[in-house]
Amino acid sequence: MKFSFTQDQRLFAEGLRDLLSKQCTPTHVREAWENQTGHLPDLWSRLTEMGVLSMLVPESQGGMGGTLIDAVLLFQELGRAAVPGPVLEHMAVAAPALAHSQWAHALNDGTATATVWVDTGPYVAHAQVADLILRNDAVITGFSSTDVHGIDGGRQLFTISGGSESAASAQVFGLPASDVMALASAAYLIGVSEAMIEVAAEYARQREQFGKPIGSFQAVKHLMSDALLKVEFAKAPTYRAAWSASTGSSTALRDISMAKALASEAAYRASRSTMQVHGGIGYTWEADLQLWMKKSWALMRAYGDATYHRRRVGASVLHG
Amino acid sequence: MDLNETAQESAFRSEARTWLEANVPTSALPSFDTAEGFALHRAWEQKLYDGGWSAVSWPVEYGGRDADYIMWLIFEEEYYRSGAPGRVNQNGIFLLGPTIMEVGTQAQKTKFLPSMASSEIVWAQAWSEPNAGSDMASIRSKATRDGDEWVLNGQKIWASRAVWADWCFGIFRTDPTAERHRGLTFILCPLDLPGITVRPIAQLDGDTGFAEIFFDDVRVPLANTLGEENKGWAVAMATAGFERGVSLRSPARFTEAVKRLIHLWKTYGDPTDTALSDAVTDAWMQAEGYRLHTYQTVTGMLEGRTIGAEASLNKIFWSEMDVRIHEIALQILGPEAERMEGPSERWVDGFLFSLSGPIYAGTNEIQRNIIADRVLQLPKGM
Missing domain, CATH: 1.20.140.10 (Butyryl-CoA Dehydrogenase, subunit A, domain 3)
Incomplete structure (x- = not known):
């Protein structure tokens, strides 16, 4: 029994963090919100070059040949930077599912962008910037999309019409696309939560009231500690879900649901507490905190919310 | 990352399960916060020790099995699965024991660890005081040097197991000029010495699981100091870290x-x-x-x-x-x-x-x- 990541896995995640700290600052994320696409083509190229987008594609198909254990820390880093655009959909599902299709090359080299539409929701995220949509056992191309105004400017939502379908696999490592998306979003939400807590802790160190930094007050300390507690205790279940998914464990779907339920609730708690710590500034458009808060409010609902996933866990552990 | 058990870990689990199934009392023991229950729990600890299961993560020379932390967790899973009795000497085996292994002298290890593993000596914790609860650094009980002895005076409270335990471990102020967490020393003390009065406190459930301990010119050898003199806070924090961390x-x-x-x-x-x-x-x-x-x-x-x-x-x-x-x-x-x-x-x-x-x-x-x-x-x- 060994519950830890390898040196290589940690170093790759650190490399990604380093890249994102320069290429995906809050200024960049706002640019994606404001360019009406929720997407950053330059960043996309960098993620392609680094091998992030093809992490789960087999080496024989031009990818990095990684497993979901290799990818889970990367999902988390992407969340820390609130990376906009269809990065999870493309990286976690479309690229590996279509690795043996005519689309494989274009998805790996970044010339084509894909998103995923699963049955847990009626809308298609990122459809406007996607060349193709993976939908159950089909690839949809040539569609038209209508913006339905998602809350997160980096995850725009659409309904689609028209287009043509061709048959495709929607399985990744033998798992349905919706479950892989749930796992990827759980890890991403952990990163989002960590970032919100860091931003709020920094604010609490600087902002003074009553002649002292507000972070010195117990009421603030306890809000922050409780937020951290939920995030820290969502991590091991998320990493375990990645392991179960990678190894074909019989409990993989239960474990993914546990991760998504815990990460969704942790992210919501973190959003509420960190906004409260910011006071009035937290309620402004100007404060960067909203870049992560809105990501948390979008992804906690997407790919199955906490109630949906908790009941899937319950179906397994109460009646199993 | 590999969350499957190794062959060695599975074998260890199976060995623990077999022993526990053969030895765990078939009916529950009375609470160890009663006189009768305490004696029965001490006897159970002796049985665990004889089987080599009382302190699996300890070195073999002190009565353990050199099990690593993963194996310790596996043992704990089997222990709770078997419905075995609560651990009456957990303050000793899980808190004080690891601290002695970390900062104790060789003489202290030899003297205290085997008798702790067998529960011949059951340990009580004596940290809090009436005015030193959450604010533990405001401890006032003192230890004064006299020749090769400490003279202890003061009052400890919420001392778990102290009603029936044999020894206690606590922190005492040894430098009266120092404040807060400086000038404290970690001292081990038998509970049957002259000058010690133990007053049981009934808990919310009615049992006397904890007690007050009064020290009135109690004399213990300087050799009972654990870690450095006046550095007791650091020793206590090591113990507390372990307690909050994984062992408790x-x-x-x-x-x-x-x-x-x-x-x-x-x-x-x-x-x-x-x-x-x-x-x-x-x-x-x-x-x-x-x-x-x-x-x-x-x-x-x-x-x-x-x-x-x-x-x-x-x-x-x-x-x-x-x-x-x-x-x-x-x-x-x-x-x-x-x-x-x-x-x-x-x-x-x-x-x-x-x-x-x-x-x-x-x-x-x-x-x-x-x-x-x-x-x-x-x-x-x-």
Whole structure:
């Protein structure tokens, strides 16, 4: 029994963090919100070059040949930077599912962008910037999309019409696309939560009231500690879900649901507490905190919310 | 990452299971917070020791098996699964023992560890004082040097197991000019010495699980000093870190409690009440999350990382989870939960006990301060 990541896995995640700290600052994320696409083509190229987008594609198909254990820390880093655009959909599902299709090359080299539409929701995220949509056992191309105004400017939502379908696999490592998306979003939400807590802790160190930094007050300390507690205790279940998914464990779907339920609730708690710590500034458009808060409010609902996933866990552990 | 057990770990699990199945008393022992129960629990500890199972993570020379932390967790899983009695000497084996191994002299290791593993000596903790609870650095009990002895004076409170225990470990002010956490020394003291008065305190459940200890010119040899003189705070924090971290509440305790909770829900719960089934599921997820978190923590320790202030996160998590598990059980039991016997007996007792969790070993509010200060790097202040 060994519950830890390898040196290589940690170093790759650190490399990604380093890249994102320069290429995906809050200024960049706002640019994606404001360019009406929720997407950053330059960043996309960098993620392609680094091998992030093809992490789960087999080496024989031009990818990095990684497993979901290799990818889970990367999902988390992407969340820390609130990376906009269809990065999870493309990286976690479309690229590996279509690795043996005519689309494989274009998805790996970044010339084509894909998103995923699963049955847990009626809308298609990122459809406007996607060349193709993976939908159950089909690839949809040539569609038209209508913006339905998602809350997160980096995850725009659409309904689609028209287009043509061709048959495709929607399985990744033998798992349905919706479950892989749930796992990827759980890890991403952990990163989002960590970032919100860091931003709020920094604010609490600087902002003074009553002649002292507000972070010195117990009421603030306890809000922050409780937020951290939920995030820290969502991590091991998320990493375990990645392991179960990678190894074909019989409990993989239960474990993914546990991760998504815990990460969704942790992210919501973190959003509420960190906004409260910011006071009035937290309620402004100007404060960067909203870049992560809105990501948390979008992804906690997407790919199955906490109630949906908790009941899937319950179906397994109460009646199993 | 490999979450499967190794062949060695599986063999260890199987050996532990076989021994426990053959040796665990078939009926529950009376509470170890009663005279009769204490004696029976001490006898059980002796049996565990004879089988080599009382302190599996200790070195063989002191009565252990050199088991690593993963194997310790496996043993704990088997221990709770078997329904074996509570550990009457846990203050010794899980808290003081590892501290002696870390900072004790060779003579102290030889003298104290084997008798601790066998529970020939049962240990009580003597840290808090009437005016030093959450504010433990305001300790006033003092130890004054006289030749090759310490002379102890003062009063300790909330000393778990002190009513029937043989020895206690505590921190005393040895430098009267020093303030707060400076000038304190960690001292080991028999409880049957002249000048010691132990006054039992009845707990919320009516048993006398803890006590006050009065020290009136009690003389102990300087050799009973654990760690350096005037550096007792650091020694105590090492012990407390271990307590909050992994040793005090191993995950198996909660995974077993949740198994019983699910059984209770299946027996008495309204299956159409989705709020209730969601709550039971959530309890399962919390216990499972704590188990996973602990395996991740101990893997880190095996790879050379140390537990710091994040141990405080564990303490908040398990203590609140324990209360929550019992609240859900009492909700399922409905009107039966007003009774101290019948189907609710174990759950009402457990509920009362769980309420001590957020208070002892440092209240959860103190833990939140520690997390905020040391993990989140927020400014000090009240």
